[in-house]
Amino acid sequence: MPDAFPDFTPVNLLTGFLGSGKTTLLHRLLQDPALSDTAVLINEFGEVGLDHHLLERIDDTMVLLQSGCVCCTIRGELAQAMRDLQSKRERGIVPPFRRLIMESTGLADPFPVLSTLKSDPVLRHHFKAANVITTLDAVNGLAQLETHGESVRQAAIADAIVLTKTDLTDEPAVARLMQRVRRINPDAPFVDAHGDHFDIDRLLSGASGSGEGAPARSGFYCEEPVSVIGEAGSAHQKPVHSFVMTIDARIDWTAFGLWLTMLLNRHGDKVLRVKGILNIEGEDNPVAIHGVQHLVHPPVHMTGWPSDDRRSRIVFIVDGLDADLIRRSFSAFNRLGLPQPAANITETA
C-alpha cells in the first residue's frame, strides 16, 4: 500500500542560473517512479514559456507561470497558483500529489519565494518548504557567480547543489567552481549530475543536509539575503531583458545552425540564454535548441508538436544586447546566400 499523504506537502524549489540545467534535472526527477505523484510549477522569464513544452509532460498538475520572475513581479500570482492547485486537489479536480517541485526562472532571487510560502495565510497550512536544489553549470558557473548577484544568492541558499555539465569540462575547473561556492555556502552537499551516486531521495528530502525529517535549512534560516548581499556580482545592474523571435516559414537547419553558432561566438557574453523550438525543413516534429552564453548544446528532436502552432519560436534572454542586432544579423544571412525566412521579434519586459 502506498504511504499516506503527508499533512504538509513538501515544496522543493529548483533554482539555478539561466541554462544551468534546471529543466533537464526536473525531467530526470520526474522519470523516477517515486516522484510520479509530484505537481510541478514552472516560472519562466519572458512572454513565451517553452519549458513545459520541452518537458513534454502537460497535465493538470503542471502549472506554468509566465511574464516576470517568481521572486518579484508575480509573487501574488505564485501564491494564487499554489492556492488554486490546493483547492483543485481538495475538490478532486487534480490527482492527489505528494510533493510540489517549483522550477524558478534562472534570474529569480530564491529568498522571497520561500518567504511567500511561509507567510501566506492559506499556503502555510498545506505546504512546507523542503530542500532548495540549485543547479550550477560547471562550464559557465564561475563567470556567472562573478557577474550575477542572482547566481550568488541561488548558490547561497541551496540545500544541495547539483553540478551540471561536468561532462563538458575538466576536474580542475570543477574543483575551482566548488571552492568558489564554499565561500558563500559552506556545507551544502555537491551532487555531480553525471556521478554514480545520484540519489534522488537524498536530494529532495534533506536527508543529506539537515538530517532525516529535519526542516530544510533554507526554509527556516535564510529569509533575507543579508549574508550574501556584499558578494561580488550583486552590484550588477545591466539591463537584462528578453525577446522572442517568431518565424512562420520552415527553417533550413544548416543555415540556422551556422547563424546561431556565429552569433554566440561573437556575442555569447551578452546572450545569457537562447532556447527555442524550430520547425525544420524536412522534419515532422520540432527540434529544441539551447544555447548558454558561448555554448551551443546539441539540438534535441522532440516527439511531437505541443500545440497546433507550428511556428518556430526562439526566446533570447540578453544582457545589454539590442534585439535589432539579432534581427539584422539574421537577415544578413539572406544576403550571404544562406536563405532564412523572415523573422518577427517581439520584445518583452
Ligand SMILES: Nc1nc2c(ncn2[C@@H]2O[C@H](COP(=O)(O)OP(=O)(O)OP(=O)(O)O)[C@@H](O)[C@H]2O)c(=O)[nH]1
Ligand atoms: N552536456 C550537458 N548538457 C546539459 C547538462 N545539463 C543540461 N544540459 C543542456 O543545457 C541546456 C540547458 O538546459 P536546461 O535544462 O534547459 O537549463 P535551464 O536551467 O532549465 O534553463 P532556463 O530555464 O532557460 O534557465 C540544454 O541543452 C541541456 O540539454 C549536462 O549535465 N551536460
